[in-house]
Amino acid sequence: MDDAVAAVFALYDQRIAAEAELWRNPKPGMAIDDFLLAVGPDTGALLGALVKGAGAKTILEIGTSYGYSTVWLAQAARATGGRVITLDLAANKQAYAREMLGKAGLAEVVDFRNGDALQLIPAIEQSLDFVLLDCWKDIYVPCLELFHPRLAPGGVVVADNMVFPANAHDDAIAYRRAVRAKSDMTSVLLPVGSGLEVSRKRGPLDEDL
Secondary structure (H helix, E strand, O other), rough: OOOOHHHHHHHHHHHHHHHHHHHHOOOOOOHHHOOOOOOOHHHHHHHHHHHHHHOOEEEEOOOOOOOOHHHHHHHHHHHOOEEEEEEEEEEEHHHHHHHHHHHHHOHEEEEEEEEHHHHHHHOOOOOOOEEEEOOOHHHHHHHHHHHHEEEEEEEEEOOOOOOHHHHHHHHHHHHHHHHOOOOOOEEEEOOOOOEEEEEEEEEHHOOOO
């Protein structure tokens, strides 16, 4: 991790620490979207390792939020010579994320697209090597159905929040059942962060297994 990226993560850590007190004593009018709900360093490091290990070139992030996971994906994409396409409905969150990616020196490897993921995904023409699914849980399954046909053989999908928060349990189960029902996908639940369902589309090397 270079100094610019490390400095950006330090800024995120400062914000997370400041918001910890606000969780306990929220200001009037504050909503959950005002908080930086980061995937955390363990999940971020795993995402980066998976991108680099797969040599992923085209990376789709569904749910930019404030850009924490985008930084992890972007620094991995820079190492593979790839690019991150990141989607979010909230323009203010993407503006914050864009600023942070600029400070990290990673803006050139990120394509920010603002709008409804269910409308933006069909417009993506590239074959996808890696997908991070981290948006509202009730659209995980519709998103899967849209990007699955564009997933390259050997492509990896990581879905966050499969264990926590508890109020997303039903949607998490629905997603896990949907991805495991795909005959060309293998999938496993990992106890990392808030729980990750890591899935892979079978490729030519799997034919003899």
